[in-house]
Amino acid sequence: MICAKLLFGGFGRRGLEAIVAAFVLVLTNAIVASGLMIIAGSEYVLSKAEKTDQPDLIQVKGRFNRALFETPRRGNLPPLTLPVYEPLIDPEKLIGASGGAVVLMRQSLLRNVVSPDGFLNTYVFGIEPHLEQRVSSFSIARGRFLESEDDGGASLDRVSAQALGVGLGDSIAIRTADGFDVLLTVIGILDDFELRGAPPRTIEAPTLRPAAGVVAGGIFVTLRSSRLIFGRATLTDALLIAPSSSRVPAIVGALRESFRLEPGIFVTERFNRFDRKTHDFTWSLAFFSVVVVTAAALAGGLVTLLLTDVYADRRQQHAILAALGFSPSLNLLILIAVGFCVATVGTLVGILVSALVVPDHFSIPSLMADLGPVEPQFNWIVGGIPAILSMTACGVGLIPVAWRLSHRSLAPELTGGEP
Amino acid sequence: MAVFGQQAEIRQSTILRDYEATGAATFLVEFRTAESEIDELIEAVRRLPEISAAEAPYRSSDLDVIAHTAFLVFQNEKQQEYLGASTAVLGVTDRFDLARDYYETIGSQSTSRAGTQLGIPLIVTDGVTRAPSRGEVLVPAAVADYVGVRPGALASIELKSEASDGPPVVHRYPDVEVIGVFDVIGPDEGRFAPFWRLAARGRDVLTVRRPAAENELRTTLPIVLNTELLREFLTDQQKLRPPEIVSGDMVGRRQLVIRASAIFAVPAAEEAIERLLKGRGLSGNCPAISLGSFCIVLPERNNFVTAQTEQAKFSTGAGFFTALLLALVAIGNAGLQLQAVISRWREHAVLQALGFTPLQLLLYSILRLCLVFGTAIVASAVAWTMLPSPFNGSFPAFATAVVLCSATSFIAATAALLWPLRSRPGRQIRELT
Numbered sequence: 001m002i003c004a005k006l007l008f009g010g011f012g013r014r015g016l017e018a019i020v021a022a023f024v025l026v027l028t029n030a031i032v033a034s035g036l037m038i039i040a041g042s043e044y045v046l047s048k049a050e051k052t053d054q055p056d057l058i059q060v061k062g063r064f065n066r067a068l069f070e071t072p073r074r075g076n077l078p079p080l081t082l083p084v085y086e087p088l089i090d091p092e093k094l095i096g097a098s099g100g101a102v103v104l105m106r107q108s109l110l111r112n113v114v115s116p117d118g119f120l121n122t123y124v125f126g127i128e129p130h131l132e133q134r135v136s137s138f139s140i141a142r143g144r145f146l147e148s149e150d151d152g153g154a155s156l157d158r159v160s161a162q163a164l165g166v167g168l169g170d171s172i173a174i175r176t177a178d179g180f181d182v183l184l185t186v187i188g189i190l191d192d193f194e195l196r197g198a199p200p201r202t203i204e205a206p207t208l209r210p211a212a213g214v215v216a217g218g219i220f221v222t223l224r225s226s227r228l229i230f231g232r233a234t235l236t237d238a239l240l241i242a243p244s245s246s247r248v249p250a251i252v253g254a255l256r257e258s259f260r261l262e263p264g265i266f267v268t269e270r271f272n273r274f275d276r277k278t279h280d281f282t283w284s285l286a287f288f289s290v291v292v293v294t295a296a297a298l299a300g301g302l303v304t305l306l307l308t309d310v311y312a313d314r315r316q317q318h319a320i321l322a323a324l325g326f327s328p329s330l331n332l333l334i335l336i337a338v339g340f341c342v343a344t345v346g347t348l349v350g351i352l353v354s355a356l357v358v359p360d361h362f363s364i365p366s367l368m369a370d371l372g373p374v375e376p377q378f379n380w381i382v383g384g385i386p387a388i389l390s391m392t393a394c395g396v397g398l399i400p401v402a403w404r405l406s407h408r409s410l411a412p413e414l415t416g417g418e419p
Numbered sequence: 420m421a422v423f424g425q426q427a428e429i430r431q432s433t434i435l436r437d438y439e440a441t442g443a444a445t446f447l448v449e450f451r452t453a454e455s456e457i458d459e460l461i462e463a464v465r466r467l468p469e470i471s472a473a474e475a476p477y478r479s480s481d482l483d484v485i486a487h488t489a490f491l492v493f494q495n496e497k498q499q500e501y502l503g504a505s506t507a508v509l510g511v512t513d514r515f516d517l518a519r520d521y522y523e524t525i526g527s528q529s530t531s532r533a534g535t536q537l538g539i540p541l542i543v544t545d546g547v548t549r550a551p552s553r554g555e556v557l558v559p560a561a562v563a564d565y566v567g568v569r570p571g572a573l574a575s576i577e578l579k580s581e582a583s584d585g586p587p588v589v590h591r592y593p594d595v596e597v598i599g600v601f602d603v604i605g606p607d608e609g610r611f612a613p614f615w616r617l618a619a620r621g622r623d624v625l626t627v628r629r630p631a632a633e634n635e636l637r638t639t640l641p642i643v644l645n646t647e648l649l650r651e652f653l654t655d656q657q658k659l660r661p662p663e664i665v666s667g668d669m670v671g672r673r674q675l676v677i678r679a680s681a682i683f684a685v686p687a688a689e690e691a692i693e694r695l696l697k698g699r700g701l702s703g704n705c706p707a708i709s710l711g712s713f714c715i716v717l718p719e720r721n722n723f724v725t726a727q728t729e730q731a732k733f734s735t736g737a738g739f740f741t742a743l744l745l746a747l748v749a750i751g752n753a754g755l756q757l758q759a760v761i762s763r764w765r766e767h768a769v770l771q772a773l774g775f776t777p778l779q780l781l782l783y784s785i786l787r788l789c790l791v792f793g794t795a796i797v798a799s800a801v802a803w804t805m806l807p808s809p810f811n812g813s814f815p816a817f818a819t820a821v822v823l824c825s826a827t828s829f830i831a832a833t834a835a836l837l838w839p840l841r842s843r844p845g846r847q848i849r850e851l852t
Contacts, residue, residue, distance in 0.1 A: 020753075020754055020757050021754065024750050024751065024753075024754045027747075027750045028747060028750065031743045031746060031747055034743065035740065038739075061564070062567075063566075064502065064565050064566065066492050066493065066500055066615060069614075069615030069627050070615065070627075086567075200613055200629075201629055202613055202615075202629045203629060204629075213609065214609075263567075266563075266564045266567070268564060272542075272544075273542070273602060276540075276604070279437065280434055280437060280438075283430065283433070284430065284733055284736065287426065288736060288740055291423060291743075291744065292740070292743075294744075295740075295743060295744055295747050298748075298751065299751070302754055303754075305754075305755070305758070306755075306758060309762075362736065362739070363732035363735060363736065364736060365434055365729035365730065365732050365733050366729070367438055367443070367720070367721060367725055367726060367729045368441060370720065
């Protein structure tokens with residue numbers, strides 16, 4: 001009881017001011033949280049579009065290898081392993097120009113086996129499995145997907161497996177550059193896969209989607225295995241994941257500068273296209289965000305002003321408590337507790353009110369991208385910013401009192417003189 | 420508030436301007452008329468005051484023409500090897516805006532229902548951003564990357580007409596210079612039919628396509644050529660047709676791309692076009708199938724109606740956030756007024772004890788409040804005039820902000836003023852001691 005009295009007693013009419021401050025805090029938090037919920041919903045919509053379009057991806061590839069069209073369709077020729085793109089990309093140079101982007105290196109090859117009664121082409125992709133799964137999707141039917149250590153292993157799609165007549169645990173022979181066959185063990189069979197930046201399909205080969213214009217079938221091996229098969233370290237193609245979409249133009253510029261003497265290397269990005277599509281949406285979102293930040297700053301200032309007044313009015317109580325032996329820090333702790341209570345109530349009730357009053361759907365212009373209506377969302381930022389705002393307002397309001405408690409004598413408060 | 424209002428207005432006009440730049444002020448006229456009359460018709464359309472531009476491009480879908488663009492990738496004394504791509508073709512003049520004037524029909528090709536007209540922006544990413552002259556071509560980036568060429572490369576372009584009412588007509592245009600590479604934003608952005616061609620001593624020996632490539636020949640991905648080249652090709656095609664299937668005037672272009680002077684002027688421009696076309700003896704009929712008919716069509720999605728809808732979305736959003744700001748101003752002012760009331764508690768009690776009525780005190784407080792508001796308004800007006808031009812908007816915007824803020828603040832502050840006047844002066848003084 002005494003604790004409660006120490007904390008909340010002695011306010012007088014200022015107690016009402018404290019209640020008003022809490023009320024103001026509730027409403028401002030409700031307003032700020034409503035705005036933040038709409039902004040969070042908008043950002044979610046934008047991030048969904050980003051996931052689909054992946055504007056942070058940059059593709060680097062060599063010139064298409066015309067030999068893939070020349071591959072004989074009948075005859076009695078030995079097996080060949082050809083690069084899909086000319087292997088012009090020096091991995092060291094690529095990493096050097098990547099500007100902090102994650103580099104997914106690839107060797108895209110074609111395994112071509114011609115026999116007297118037919119031929120069989122299969123695409124072979126040398127990938128870095130753990131990185132590749134960040135941009136491409138693989139659905140496993142049997143076994144497991146490739147891992148970085150699976151140098152003798154291979155995962156392939158079900159159509160290619162059927163065409164090659166292999167199952168889980170069987171071996172596939174692939175002719176290396178020096179004429180020997182490398183045996184790879186099938187460790188996984190894929191039901192489906194979506195390879196980001198797959199090469200164009202130009203030749204008869206097993207495919208999961210016959211109508212697709214890009215390769216949709218093949219064998220996946222580790223990059224180390226493909227280098228062994230191909231006999232060289234240079235890459236045919238690569239994907240770079242930029243740390244953020246906005247850094248794409250700079251990275252593309254660096255890559256073009258780095259490979260300016262290699263006319264056969266092409267760098268393509270999707271950021272500019274994505275930016276054009278979502279330009280109106282991002283601009284409107286930025287504008288509304290500025291308004292919410294301004295509102296938050298304004299609200300914080302007002303609450304700070306009110307609370308400073310509330311704290312200041314307890315001068316006499318502090319003097320009495322100090323005379324009874326309370327240290328300045330203990331006195332301050334009492335005020336901190338009051339501020340904390342006001343901030344907590346203001347935050348919780350404010351967020352609750354915002355959840356009740358915020359509109360179900362909010363529209364932001366998005367003509368080119370057609371992003372649809374925004375559904376306000378609650379996340380840790382929506383909860384955190386009003387909490388930080390409330391705590392900051394209460395904390396900043398305490399500064400003048402804290403300074404007085406620690407630097408000035410409280411005796412005049414008891415005698416009725418000027419402090 | 421005035422700055423916010425001004426920025427919201429700027430933003431709204433920027434949205435419309437951006438949409439105009441992407442083609443929202445454009446509408447289409449599908450028509451069937453003799454090729455010889457089209458150029459005169461375009462000139463007449465351009466003379467209309469509501470129109471800022473009008474074009475009638477040559478499109479593959481109208482002409483049943485496919486372009487096979489090949490690039491030499493290897494040669495020795497005996498043979499030449501080419502890599503290439505089969506795509507659509509677009510014939511344009513220098514007035515054609517690549518980024519906003521290319522529209523293709525997607526969906527229904529039936530005679531009873533018009534398909535959807537979708538805008539396909541061609542954004543030049545490398546080389547020059549202009550319509551090609553004769554002997555020049557712009558190619559899609561997907562094709563350029565695939566073959567491995569950049570602006571400056573020489574292409575061999577083969578136009579092949581596959582009109583159903585006559586034998587195929589093929590013309591080859593060698594040494595056409597690539598002056599630019601563009602990105603295509605549309606459903607077929609990477610859809611082309613690649614091929615490899617082998618020639619021996621200058622004669623084609625073999626052309627290899629990937630399996631099932633026939634489907635890909637129907638793509639909206641174009642190469643861009645000069646209109647004269649297509650016109651010449653069409654004339655030659657007409658000449659080569661057997662006399663028994665040449666029926667009167669040649670029909671070629673079937674689409675007018677018309678840009679109104681502003682998004683808001685589109686309905687008036689549509690009416691003007693309709694009057695003009697009817698005045699020239701064409702009849703309104705959708706879809707325009709028979710000779711002498713026309714149909715005014717709005718492009719799908721990016722048109723003046725959706726642009727205005729999107730702009731309205733921004734207004735609604737800005738209204739919502741304005742309401743939030745106003746609420747905040749009101750709450751803040753109520754809080755500050757309450758603070759002032761508490762600090763002047765004793766003064767109120769003494770004045771009441773001296774005989775001032777609560778109504779008089781309220782009136783004096785309101786007068787004081789008005790004085791404060793007046794000073795604040797003058798100060799904000801001075802600050803507003805000193806703001807840099809991008810921030811200080813029109814006077815009506817400032818006046819609106821003043822009225823809104825003052826009204827909400829006044830209501831909230833007056834409510835706070837009523838509190839000390841509800842109790843008797845003796846009780847108020849007792850509360851103080």
